Amino acid sequence: MELELRGLGHDFGPLTVLDDVSFSVRESEIVSVIGPSGCGKSTLLAIAGGLIAPSRGSAFTVGVPSAASLNPFTFVFQDAGLLPWRTVAGNVALALEDRLPSRRERAEIIEEVLERTGLRGFAQAYPKQLSGGMKQRVGIARALAARPAFLLMDEPLSAVDAQTRELLMEEFLALWLRDRVSILYVTHNLDEAVRLSDRIVVLSRRPGRVREIIDVGIPQAERGHPDVASELSALQHDIWNLLRSEARNADRELLSMERAYV
Numbered sequence: 001m002e003l004e005l006r007g008l009g010h011d012f013g014p015l016t017v018l019d020d021v022s023f024s025v026r027e028s029e030i031v032s033v034i035g036p037s038g039c040g041k042s043t044l045l046a047i048a049g050g051l052i053a054p055s056r057g058s059a060f061t062v063g064v065p066s067a068a069s070l071n072p073f074t075f076v077f078q079d080a081g082l083l084p085w086r087t088v089a090g091n092v093a094l095a096l097e098d099r100l101p102s103r104r105e106r107a108e109i110i111e112e113v114l115e116r117t118g119l120r121g122f123a124q125a126y127p128k129q130l131s132g133g134m135k136q137r138v139g140i141a142r143a144l145a146a147r148p149a150f151l152l153m154d155e156p157l158s159a160v161d162a163q164t165r166e167l168l169m170e171e172f173l174a175l176w177l178r179d180r181v182s183i184l185y186v187t188h189n190l191d192e193a194v195r196l197s198d199r200i201v202v203l204s205r206r207p208g209r210v211r212e213i214i215d216v217g218i219p220q221a222e223r224g225h226p227d228v229a230s231e232l233s234a235l236q237h238d239i240w241n242l243l244r245s246e247a248r249n250a251d252r253e254l255l256s257m258e259r260a261y262v
């Protein structure tokens with residue numbers, strides 16, 4: 001299944017946040033969206049997942065999700081949003097309860113995703129007993145349980161510390177290399193963008209317009225290899241050069257808006 005975004009524009013009242021954004025996410029591709037604060041990245045994701053209707057243009061899919069998919073568009077947010085009164089297994093079950101009546105099938109899927117996300121020994125733990133990284137693993141396990149055709153991820157690693165982020169990136173790539181689910185991935189973090197993505201969509205400051213679409217061109221399986229590290233950091237540097245002035249102006253704009261409210 002592919003996702004096509006054509007000429008997307010969006011206004012919140014008088015505020016135009018996106019303007020003429022077009023790109024696609026092809027089958028089994030990871031596409032990151034990066035851009036200055038407030039340029040409309042989360043709004044774009046919400047439009048892609050059908051949560052918000054765009055003011056202009058369209059977002060549509062080409063092809064049909066696999067019959068096994070219980071929720072073709074599944075979101076993963078910065079905060080895993082776990083229910084504190086449910087165990088890890090109970091939280092993953094949430095993705096299945098309305099969609100899969102068979103208790104036995106649900107138990108099988110839960111066991112499988114917990115195994116794949118390194119959470120097997122934690123099925124009966126409660127969220128308060130878990131670290132931030134483990135909670136985010138549960139969020140990812142819950143998303144995968146629904147066998148999505150598309151994962152829509154909004155800064156999923158931004159709330160964890162640097163070491164955990166590194167580990168989660170490696171684990172996440174290993175999971176993706178097995179499943180190859182299509183992913184639209186919003187991030188502020190250039191390292192995540194170059195390590196994970198097939199392509200990176202760089203947006204301008206608000207209203208977000210496509211400044212450039214960058215093809216990373218190195219297979220994900222090789223991204224952790226020391227030989228490609230310098231190539232990836234050069235790419236990161238190029239993207240930062242594209243973003244620097246936009247980010248500075250966006251920050252000034254946010255600051256002046258904040259002052260106007262004080």
Ligand SMILES: Nc1ncnc2c1ncn2[C@@H]1O[C@H](COP(=O)(O)OP(=O)(O)OP(=O)(O)O)[C@@H](O)[C@H]1O
Pocket residue numbers: 012015017035036037038039040041042043044188
């Ligand atoms: N429901 C809403 N109503 C009014 N304005 C909104 C709404 N949602 C977002 N905005 C505004 O639209 C702009 C874009 O927001 P959005 O969250 O999409 O940007 P972003 O690029 O994801 O931001 P950040 O990088 O800071 O997370 C911001 O100025 C925000 O304040």
